[in-house]
Amino acid sequence: MSIYEIGKKIATREAYGNALAEFGGDERIVVLDADLSKSTKTANFIKKYPERFFNCGIAEGNMISVAAGLAATGKIPFASSFAMFAAGRAFEPIRNSIGYPHLNVKIGATHAGITVGEDGATHQCNEDLALMRVIPGMVVINPADATEARAAVKAAIDYKGPVYLRFGRLGVPVIYDTDTYKFEIGKGNMISDGNDVTLVGTGIMVAQVIEAAKILKAEGINARVINIATIKPIDKDILVKAAKETGAIVTAEEHNVIGGLGSAVCEALAEEKPVPVLKVGVNDTFGKSGKAEDLLEVYGLTAKDIAEKAKKAIAMKNC
Amino acid sequence: MQQARIKELQKIANNIRMGALEGIYTANSGHPGGSLSIADIMSYLFFEKMNIDPKNPAWEDRDRFVLSKGHTAPALYSTLAHRGYFSTELLKTFRNKESILQGHPDMKGVPGVDMSTGSLGLGISTACGMALSGKISGKNYKVYSIMGDGEQEEGQVWEAAMFAAHYKLNNLVAFVDFNGLQIDGDITKVMNPTPLDEKYKAFGWNVIVINGHDFNEIENAVNASDSSDKPTVIISKCIKGKGVSFMENDAGWHGSAPNKEQYEQAIAELTAANENL
Numbered sequence: 001m002s003i004y005e006i007g008k009k010i011a012t013r014e015a016y017g018n019a020l021a022e023f024g025g026d027e028r029i030v031v032l033d034a035d036l037s038k039s040t041k042t043a044n045f046i047k048k049y050p051e052r053f054f055n056c057g058i059a060e061g062n063m064i065s066v067a068a069g070l071a072a073t074g075k076i077p078f079a080s081s082f083a084m085f086a087a088g089r090a091f092e093p094i095r096n097s098i099g100y101p102h103l104n105v106k107i108g109a110t111h112a113g114i115t116v117g118e119d120g121a122t123h124q125c126n127e128d129l130a131l132m133r134v135i136p137g138m139v140v141i142n143p144a145d146a147t148e149a150r151a152a153v154k155a156a157i158d159y160k161g162p163v164y165l166r167f168g169r170l171g172v173p174v175i176y177d178t179d180t181y182k183f184e185i186g187k188g189n190m191i192s193d194g195n196d197v198t199l200v201g202t203g204i205m206v207a208q209v210i211e212a213a214k215i216l217k218a219e220g221i222n223a224r225v226i227n228i229a230t231i232k233p234i235d236k237d238i239l240v241k242a243a244k245e246t247g248a249i250v251t252a253e254e255h256n257v258i259g260g261l262g263s264a265v266c267e268a269l270a271e272e273k274p275v276p277v278l279k280v281g282v283n284d285t286f287g288k289s290g291k292a293e294d295l296l297e298v299y300g301l302t303a304k305d306i307a308e309k310a311k312k313a314i315a316m317k318n319c
Numbered sequence: 320m321q322q323a324r325i326k327e328l329q330k331i332a333n334n335i336r337m338g339a340l341e342g343i344y345t346a347n348s349g350h351p352g353g354s355l356s357i358a359d360i361m362s363y364l365f366f367e368k369m370n371i372d373p374k375n376p377a378w379e380d381r382d383r384f385v386l387s388k389g390h391t392a393p394a395l396y397s398t399l400a401h402r403g404y405f406s407t408e409l410l411k412t413f414r415n416k417e418s419i420l421q422g423h424p425d426m427k428g429v430p431g432v433d434m435s436t437g438s439l440g441l442g443i444s445t446a447c448g449m450a451l452s453g454k455i456s457g458k459n460y461k462v463y464s465i466m467g468d469g470e471q472e473e474g475q476v477w478e479a480a481m482f483a484a485h486y487k488l489n490n491l492v493a494f495v496d497f498n499g500l501q502i503d504g505d506i507t508k509v510m511n512p513t514p515l516d517e518k519y520k521a522f523g524w525n526v527i528v529i530n531g532h533d534f535n536e537i538e539n540a541v542n543a544s545d546s547s548d549k550p551t552v553i554i555s556k557c558i559k560g561k562g563v564s565f566m567e568n569d570a571g572w573h574g575s576a577p578n579k580e581q582y583e584q585a586i587a588e589l590t591a592a593n594e595n596l
């Protein structure tokens with residue numbers, strides 16, 4: 001079992017590879033990659049189960065449809081590449097070969113968002129949550145830390161149907177205790193309670209949201225912190241409850257502000273409990289090269305940015 | 320193959336053609352040209368070669384079939400109905416909002432359909448996945464697929480071609496319905512995918528070129544694939560619209576339905592062909 005020390009920085013892609021190796025004893029599991037096994041960390045699976053790993057070369061569309069054929073004959077394939085080339089390049093094969101027949105394929109997409117860093121805009125996928133969310137029946141999971149990434153892989157294996165798993169390249173602090181954390185597809189997780197405003201984070205932004213709550217606390221504002229790892233199906237109950245009890249929401253995602261977590265939260269609340277929702281994310285622009293941590297500042301994805309938006313959201317409650 | 324058996328398979332092929340046309344005519348929509356061209360191959364695969372059980376469509380060890388050129392679903396539905404997967408009465412419901420018979424094959428709804436297809440280039444990749452799965456599990460089933468010749472213009476076909484050769488998927492047999500026509504006309508004028516034999520050879524496949532309406536040639540090619548250590552492609556020279564005089568070799572019949580008069584003439588021609596066998 002992989003044990004992750006709380007507070008230690010580790011990339012969720014690393015936990016993905018570790019989890020494939022940890023749970024890969026199930027003979028139905030087959031892992032595919034598109035020439036990026038050392039980066040996606042499927043290499044961790046290869047070390048243990050080389051006979052059930054198949055490199056597909058730089059041909060993501062074929063890899064996705066091959067996975068569909070494997071699933072149609074009883075396997076549980078994990079198909080991996082960078083988010084850009086999995087969700088982006090192979091969108092239509094995912095939609096038609098996997099989504100339409102609702103096949104039991106898991107897509108492990110790493111290097112999501114701008115924290116890919118130095119490689120720049122062509123490799124920084126800020127659109128994958130939007131693309132995967134619109135496919136009927138697709139489960140979309142964006143884990144916050146290594147512990148949750150591990151648990152999400154296990155949950156994806158146990159769930160029968162297509163799952164898109166989003167992982168990052170940048171090391172992020174471990175939030176959850178590996179021994180006690182219970183992950184459930186479709187359930188949000190309240191990390192801390194508060195009644196002035198709710199901060200909803202997903203993926204690597206959960207760590208930033210937790211820091212933002214600390215900044216607000218110092219200013220006398222009690223923020224509720226919620227982690228939404230499952231973007232679809234989204235946990236409407238936890239969001240509606242937060243809207244009712246805190247009256248204002250800020251979402252934070254390493255993704256375009258169009259189509260991802262922020263949009264999903266607005267959709268969930270608009271029909272039941274509309275409250276101000278302010279979005280922190282990549283503001284409908286392409287990324288650029290730079291160090292991952294620097295880019296978070298450049299694109300306004302820090303705890304400070306979230307705290308400022310929270311104050312604006314609180315002010316809007318009384319408008 | 321015995322002459323009597325050839326005649327039986329030819330008759331079945333013409334029945335497949337008539338069932339396909341019945342669906343397209345009733346729906347007033349669908350793809351007759353490429354449905355008629357593959358009927359002889361479908362007849363051979365489903366009535367002579369494939370190890371399948373219509374009473375148990377989910378049987379794990381069955382041979383698989385992927386219609387990569389999914390728009391010719393009428394030929395697949397008609398074949399499955401005549402083979403006993405469901406009633407031939409259902410063919411009339413093709414493309415109807417109440418029907419399981421979608422415009423393109425849906426594996427979730429139709430018994431005997433092993434993969435949902437329709438978007439060209441994806442089916443052959445899924446067939447590779449099924450063949451690989453059989454290898455991993457040590458199963459002896461074979462995977463058959465039919466692609467279009469226009470479909471060869473899709474890049475993913477060649478990704479699949481590399482993959483199948485790389486993993487020595489000799490349990491995969493792919494047909495190309497080489498009828499020379501796609502929606503916009505002559506394939507060599509729209510975007511020339513030829514020479515297909517040399518391309519597949521260079522990609523590492525066992526390549527066999529046949530007349531796709533000759534049952535002896537179909538059988539010899541498929542049987543030759545059984546002893547190949549490579550994936551096999553059977554480039555099948557076919558006549559688009561085969562069996563209906565006014566549809567043959569006319570790209571206009573790629574995706575349009577016959578009117579009443581045309582439908583009746585088509586059925587009359589195919590019925591007469593069967594009577595003359």
